[in-house]
Amino acid sequence: MGIRLGLLGLALTLFSGCTASRALCPAEGGRPWREVRSTHFRVRTNLEEQAAAKSAVELEEFRRALLLAWGAGFDPPGTVDVIVLSNPRDLEEFTDARYAGFAGQTPDGPRMVMTGGGGYLLADTTGDKETQAHELAHYLSAYALLRQPRWVSEGLASYLQTVTIRPSDRNVVLGRASPALLQYVRAHGWLTLDELWQWDGKTNQSTAExxxxxxxxxxxxxxxxxxxxxxxxxxQAQLARGEDPQRAFAAAFQGDTSYPAALANYVRLGRYAISTQPLPPVPTQTQTRALEPADVHVIRALLFTQTPGDVPREERQRKAALELEQALKEDPTHVETQRMQAETLDKAERLKLARVMVEQHPEDGRAWDLLATALQAEGDMSAPQEQARQRAAKLLPDSPSAQNGLAWYYVLTEQPQKGLAPARRALWLMPGDPIILNTQTALLFQTGRCNEAVAMGRRTLDMFRDGFSDEIRQTFKRIYATQEANCVPAPAASSTQSQ
Incomplete structure (x- = not known):
């Protein structure tokens, strides 16, 4: 399942133009907003209805094109959250700079913010989608490669970010060189593989590094x-089986050290092959619903707090708070608004709000998830938290964070057998998340599956990268070493259970 010829939070292409458009809710003079759901995407947008549905299908095509890197039969689960603004000028309100899009992470997977134009979201160019392709490649590659040293993870994502679907014949083009990256290495040189293997242990690097x-x-x-x-x-086949990356590389190259010799000539000549493959069929079914004003104010609050740029945090929070205030005026019981508001409250107020939300929305898993989190913050590990976690996991079967929350409750209460099933589901839904991997590691140690736990711990440490300090990574490394030293192997019948 390896790629042959077949940045988290980074900002996409800079956009220049006048500031004349705002992504307002219709009650304030903005365009109508809608949510379109396809098989693998949730798209919230102020594009026209036909263009919105088309954009969701285009994203499915984009995803399918990237998956060809691992073979036509590779099709992992999971849903990606996407916000599409009608044009790049809409995004200018939320940042001091002029970005055409960006990508980041949520507890349930990536969130991509894109801008459309004329109803055609993914044009036959690379500049308007490379950030999204890079982030989506990271997300998808976690399903294919269980172990990923950082140079492989970033190298594959950068390799795939130039993917193109040719409108003329619907063929997928993979493997084009990135002009910017090629120009960079020609101008500044490059690191050796020995130096790149050390990248996993480095944090707080400068921009140049x-x-x-x-x-x-x-x-x-x-x-x-x-x-x-x-x-x-x-x-890659060995990485897909979760084997140690450096040993896997040594086995694949079998002591041959001649491979670096031709690299300088490769850079100088710039000759390489690309893969051109027909785009397989993609699911085209979509479901559309109109968004309420409160929904739109929540989106605007998210954009104020998450869009890149140098706007001070205090100013972003002030504007986001105004959006949430207006959302509650539109709908005082709006779940997502209340969840975001809860983040600003102290523990007692948060728990009080969570109880009200559960009463108002007993069939909404997000309310139960907030209640469980509030109870845990209060140190209440009794049956009410377990019931709230169970209810959230049942109502949100495709939420990795809800499944992991239930599994982690059982880690904390030392009931590992109960935690294995939700942990497996969380891992199936999002196998590249270190928090989810850590839960699985803890459960394996608690059940005495020592060898599996050690392997899972190493896989977890691979994924503590962007957004995690070296101190956090070293802390978990020490925790796993202690757990390994104290792990009591389970009886043979239990230790051979499959995950």
Missing amino acids: LQLHYASSWLWVHYLINEHGDRFSAF
């Missing part, structure tokens, strides 16, 4: 796919 590591990772992956495809595929 990060640029060099990202560009070098892309170069090595692009080179190895083109010049040593069989060996690189064998390496």
Whole structure:
């Protein structure tokens, strides 16, 4: 399942133009907003209805094109949250800079913010979608490769970010060189593989250091796919089985050290192959519903707090608070608004609000999830929290965070057998999340499945990257070492159970 010829939170293409458009709710003079759900995407947008539905299908095509890197039969689960503004000028209100889009993470997976135009979301160019392709590639590759050293993770995502679907024949083009990254390595050089293997242990790098590591990772992956495809595929096959990355690489290349010799010539000549494959059929069914004014104010609050730029945090929070205030005027019981408001409350007020939400929305898993979280914050690990966690997991079967919340409750209360099922589901839904991986690791240690726990712990440490300090990574490393030393193996019948 390896790629052959077949940045979290980074900002996308800069946009220049006048500031004349605002993504307001219709009650304030804005365009109508709607939510479109397809098989793998939830799209909230102020595009016209036909363009909105078309954009959801285009995203399905985009996803399917990326998946070709691992073979036509690869089709993992999961839903991606997408906000699409009608044009790039709509985004200018939320940032001091002029971005055409960005991508980030939520507890349930990536959130991509994009801008449309003329109803055609993904044009036959790379500049308007490379950030989304990079982030989506990270998300999808976690389903394919259980272990990922950072240079492989970033190199593959950068390799895939140039994916294009040609409108003329609907063929997918994979493997084009990134002009910006190629220009960078030609101008600044690149790191050796030995240096890139050390990247996993580095944090707090300068912008220049990060640029060099990202560009070098892309170069090595692009080179190895083109010049040593069989060996690189064998390496990925071992990563897909969760094997140790450095041992897997050594096994794939079998002591051959000649592969770096031609890299300089490869950079100088710039000759490489690309893959052109027909785009397989994608699901085209969509469901559309109109969004209420309160829904739109929540989206605006999210954009104020999450859009990149140098606007001070206090100013962002002030504007977001005004949006949430207006949302509650529109709908005093709006669940998502209340959840966001709860983040600003102290523990007692949050618990009080959560109880009210459960009374108002007994069939909404988000309300139960907030109640469970509020109870945990109060130190209440009794039956009411378990019941709230169970209710949230049942009402939100496709939420990795809700499933993981239930599993983690059983870690904390030392009931690991109860936690295995929701932990497995969370891992199936989002296998690249270190918080979810950590829950699975803890449960395996608690059930005495020591060898599996050690392997899962190493996989977890692989994923503590962007957004996590080296101190956090070292803390978990010490925790796993202690758990390994104290792990009591389960009886043979239990230790061979499959996950």
